[in-house]
Amino acid sequence: MRHRSRLVNVLERAESGPIMKEADFERRLVTPAIKKAVETYGIEFDDSTLVPNDDDLADRIFQAGLEVAAETGMFCQDTSRRIAFTRRELEEGLRFCPGEVTMGAGTDAVVARAREPEVAERPILVGGAYGVPFPEDLFVPVMLSFAKESVVDVIENATLETVYGKPIKAASPWEVIGGWREAELSMEVIGRAGRPGMCIGCVETSPTALAEISASSWGGFRPTDWHHVSTVSELKTNYDLLAKVAHINRIGGVMESYYNPIYGGYVGGAEGVAVAVVAGSILMNQVTMAHTISTRPDHPFLGCNTTPELMWAMSVGVQALSRNTNLLVGTLVGPAGGPGTRTVLYELAAYALSMTVSGVAVLEASHTAGGAVPRHVSGLEAKMCGEVMRATSGMSRAEANELVMRLNSIYGPDLETKPIGKPFEEVYDVVNVEPTSEWRGLYDEVWDELVDMGVPLDALV
Amino acid sequence: MSTYEELVGDMVDVLLGDDPDEVVTWAESVLEGGVAAVDFFNKVFTPAMAQIGDKFAALDIFLPELIDSAERAQAISKDVLEPIFEAEDSGAQISRGTIVICTVQGDLHDIGKNMVSLMLQVNGFDVIDMGINVPPRLALDKAKEVDADILGLSALMTTSQPYMKECVELRDGFGMKDQFAIIVGGAPITAEYTAQIGADAFGKSAVEAVEKCFALMEER
Numbered sequence: 001m002r003h004r005s006r007l008v009n010v011l012e013r014a015e016s017g018p019i020m021k022e023a024d025f026e027r028r029l030v031t032p033a034i035k036k037a038v039e040t041y042g043i044e045f046d047d048s049t050l051v052p053n054d055d056d057l058a059d060r061i062f063q064a065g066l067e068v069a070a071e072t073g074m075f076c077q078d079t080s081r082r083i084a085f086t087r088r089e090l091e092e093g094l095r096f097c098p099g100e101v102t103m104g105a106g107t108d109a110v111v112a113r114a115r116e117p118e119v120a121e122r123p124i125l126v127g128g129a130y131g132v133p134f135p136e137d138l139f140v141p142v143m144l145s146f147a148k149e150s151v152v153d154v155i156e157n158a159t160l161e162t163v164y165g166k167p168i169k170a171a172s173p174w175e176v177i178g179g180w181r182e183a184e185l186s187m188e189v190i191g192r193a194g195r196p197g198m199c200i201g202c203v204e205t206s207p208t209a210l211a212e213i214s215a216s217s218w219g220g221f222r223p224t225d226w227h228h229v230s231t232v233s234e235l236k237t238n239y240d241l242l243a244k245v246a247h248i249n250r251i252g253g254v255m256e257s258y259y260n261p262i263y264g265g266y267v268g269g270a271e272g273v274a275v276a277v278v279a280g281s282i283l284m285n286q287v288t289m290a291h292t293i294s295t296r297p298d299h300p301f302l303g304c305n306t307t308p309e310l311m312w313a314m315s316v317g318v319q320a321l322s323r324n325t326n327l328l329v330g331t332l333v334g335p336a337g338g339p340g341t342r343t344v345l346y347e348l349a350a351y352a353l354s355m356t357v358s359g360v361a362v363l364e365a366s367h368t369a370g371g372a373v374p375r376h377v378s379g380l381e382a383k384m385c386g387e388v389m390r391a392t393s394g395m396s397r398a399e400a401n402e403l404v405m406r407l408n409s410i411y412g413p414d415l416e417t418k419p420i421g422k423p424f425e426e427v428y429d430v431v432n433v434e435p436t437s438e439w440r441g442l443y444d445e446v447w448d449e450l451v452d453m454g455v456p457l458d459a460l461v
Numbered sequence: 462m463s464t465y466e467e468l469v470g471d472m473v474d475v476l477l478g479d480d481p482d483e484v485v486t487w488a489e490s491v492l493e494g495g496v497a498a499v500d501f502f503n504k505v506f507t508p509a510m511a512q513i514g515d516k517f518a519a520l521d522i523f524l525p526e527l528i529d530s531a532e533r534a535q536a537i538s539k540d541v542l543e544p545i546f547e548a549e550d551s552g553a554q555i556s557r558g559t560i561v562i563c564t565v566q567g568d569l570h571d572i573g574k575n576m577v578s579l580m581l582q583v584n585g586f587d588v589i590d591m592g593i594n595v596p597p598r599l600a601l602d603k604a605k606e607v608d609a610d611i612l613g614l615s616a617l618m619t620t621s622q623p624y625m626k627e628c629v630e631l632r633d634g635f636g637m638k639d640q641f642a643i644i645v646g647g648a649p650i651t652a653e654y655t656a657q658i659g660a661d662a663f664g665k666s667a668v669e670a671v672e673k674c675f676a677l678m679e680e681r
Binding site: 022208232238264268301 | 517518520523524525528566567568569570571572573576593618619620621622623624626648649651666667668
């Protein structure tokens with residue numbers, strides 16, 4: 001693949017780039033660079049417009065992010081060096097980024113394409129438990145709850161709490177066995193769903209490179225699956241992550257790289273998060289050479305990304321990227337609410353609306369209940385995102401903003417209480433993998449409410 | 462002379478101000494104005510730092526400002542207060558306790574741990590931050606070496622949780638249970654898990670971690 005030809009160059013720069021302490025990288029380089037860029041480009045958070053309709057603002061944020069990316073580069077924790085690129089190199093990397101990618105195989109394959117704000121072509125939907133810890137006996141039911149939903153194009157795995165009843169320990173043989181078990185169970189999921197070629201987000205249980213490299217080989221996860229390479233906040237990588245890059249590169253796998261800036265952390269407030277989303281995405285494209293580039297900013301205390309500050313930052317950050325690049329931008333929703341609550345459905349609807357009209361190529365759902373509460377996620381959350389996404393592709397940002405503002409006023413007061421709801425096994429019949437009548441009933445009520453608000457979920461085409 | 466309440470406000474201002482060098486001269490001028498060092502520590506320094514912690518908890522300030530404040534407060538403590546207390550041999554305690562903190566083996570995330578570390582510092586603890594990916598034996602050795610009161614362990618990934626358990630087991634197995642407490646935290650950590658592995662406390666946020674460390678110190 002043409003966009004991956006710089007692998008050796010990236011690895012060489014990890015060995016030869018400017019040396020600095022990790023703490024200094026964030027504090028002396030990233031923080032000042034973002035502060036300066038926010039000031040230079042006059043970027044200001046506006047809590048009255050969570051889905052801005054301001055192309056100039058989006059373009060300024062893009063320029064700010066590009067400047068930060070060129071100034072900081074990405075830090076390699078193992079070598080204490082910056083993997084640095086010139087602005088011209090970063091721009092060339094963007095010019096030759098994939099622009100589209102086929103995910104999955106055969107009749108189950110889907111194509112993700114770069115989008116722009118307000119376009120009618122819909123994003124693809126990844127539905128899954130996104131690393132939420134699950135016991136082995138519930139892994140197949142919860143993942144099947146996503147794979148069964150027609151709106152879901154790609155599934156994304158839960159994290160196994162144990163393998164054969166034993167804890168999975170990072171960087172140990174347990175990690176290898178855990179990765180393989182995840183692959184076996186995933187194949188069972190897509191087989192039972194009747195979607196054998198469906199793309200699977202993997203290897204979720206791979207804190208180091210061990211599980212990815214072992215389980216993404218013959219008999220395990222396939223090159224057509226969606227292989228993950230994270231970064232470490234803020235803007236850092238390491239040998240384990242680069243080893244994953246090298247492996248996925250050589251097996252010709254579809255790759256996702258993601259970066260989760262922390263609101264209130266080294267990047268600062270909403271404005272800094274928006275700039276960091278752009279800078280991080282540009283750097284991930286350059287360093288990991290991933291097909292899809294995802295982000296999931298995080299609130300440090302609430303654990304969600306549906307607060308007004310983060311809704312704004314995500315919308316303008318995605319608009320900046322989708323207007324100025326062909327990157328396949330993905331975003332993962334992290335609602336504070338959990339399964340079985342109305343709150344989560346309002347949060348998901350608002351987020352899906354905002355991201356769809358902002359130009360996201362891949363919508364990802366869901367980090368329900370902040371993504372960290374064991375067993376607190378279910379397929380219906382992805383269904384809500386998918387239905388809203390399909391219904392609102394092509395909607396104007398101005399119209400979307402009105403709806404998002406209304407939804408935010410409904411769910412906003414609940415965020416502080418973190419209504420985590422119920423675990424999967426209490427909102428789904430785990431044998432037949434169907435939502436309980438109570439959870440489905442709540443879904444239908446909110447669905448009707450959204451239609452009344454003006455979200456055209458009831459359109460048949 | 463300003464009231465203590467006004468001095469607290471002034472100290473917050475200099476901690477968050479543009480001039481990092483101002484804090485020491487400001488503190489010296491307050492003491493020269495007639496405020497006793499021990500009163501300054503108890504009635505100005507400590508409440509001002511608590512206000513800084515509260516501001517971060519409310520996200521009125523962000524991590525870079527919290528770091529700046531912690532460093533400036535440390536300068537007041539080391540350059541102004543400690544020399545006076547030592548000279549007076551007053552027995553006054555600046556430190557509320559010693560805490561060794563780290564992200565456990567297999568996990569390279571540090572922002573959450575850094576936030577806890579800073580919140581502990583602004584609340585008067587001496588914090589030794591061992592960084593990320595720290596094996597259980599190294600963490601225990603450091604806690605023993607510095608005679609720590611508390612060992613704080615952070616993990617963002619479930620696959621690093623077994624190393625927390627190992628840490629508690631090794632501490633107890635080597636007969637160090639009474640020497641220092643262990644507090645755990647991080648996104649996947651729960652109170653149930655904490656009890657299950659036999660750790661002494663669990664902080665679900667940076668703010669709660671500080672509260673729990675105060676409670677652990679009272680128990681000691």
